[in-house]
Amino acid sequence: MKRNYHIRENGVVEIFDDFDLQKIADSGQCFRWKSLESGGYQIIHQGHFLIVEQIDEQMYRFHCTKNEFLEIWKEYLDLEENYRAIRQRINKDEDLFLYTASQKEAGIRMLRQDLWEILISFIISQNRSIPLIKKSIEILAEKAGERKIAPGGQVYYSFPTPKAICDMEQESLDSCKLGYRAKYVKAVSQSVLEGEIDLSALNNAGEEEARKELMGLYGVGRKVADCVILYGLYQKDAFPIDVWMKKILSREYPDGYSLDRYRPYNGVYQQYMFAYYRWLSANQNLGL
């Protein structure tokens, strides 16, 4: 099978499949992408630091070694998956809304993010807007993450470990502006640190089993669990329903939305609809 990418000289990678940095950054699945004045993005993932920028239609410059690209970023960006093929499974006549969403939001990919970071990030996400989620996570990383220096001299912070969060002073935790979620973050950190739950074991669990385990954690309900399964366990059929998806399902699918039609990629389609509906809303094209 033909590869989705081709590595050229000097960190340049040609990407043939769906790939849009801005759409990924704005898709609400990741909270530590930072847009740069150059038009590129700064990404922190499992202690690694990357700057990536688009230099031509399908050409991207990755500011890292070829080995780092192959061992870290290729997998993180899910470059082995063919998103164009996933979009082409949608039947335009059967589902115009999903089809339109997938056309408009083509370029989104499901990042293979760190399981622990996703768990805490989505606990923090509850009942908050995305900019505020990013702010809290940024402060949390600065307060309890490991300070590092990128090859280009940029200072950055890794996502804090369970122990680092458990060790935080109350004052320091309060400065993260987590509100009532602070007690959830602390409790889950303790559960993981003390071995009450084995997160790595979830990689071998089915969707149902993983959901049950996750929902046993203090502060993790159905929606956060589904986000963890989708973004942290890479089970692309998980279908998180938040306030936006509730609006979409009630307005666009009053007779019900079939999860059986497009298995096993419901989570990807959810991502297109989520992003598209938020775009519509922001552009006042709905008369909401």
Add this chain to the structure above:
DNA sequence: TGCCAGGCCGAAA
């Protein structure tokens, strides 16, 4: 000022 944000917990029915 009031309402909302990638919801969850605990109590009441």
Add this chain to the structure above:
DNA sequence: TTTCGGCATGGC
């Protein structure tokens, strides 16, 4: 089993 009030905080 479902429903509902309360919850921290900031942006609009």
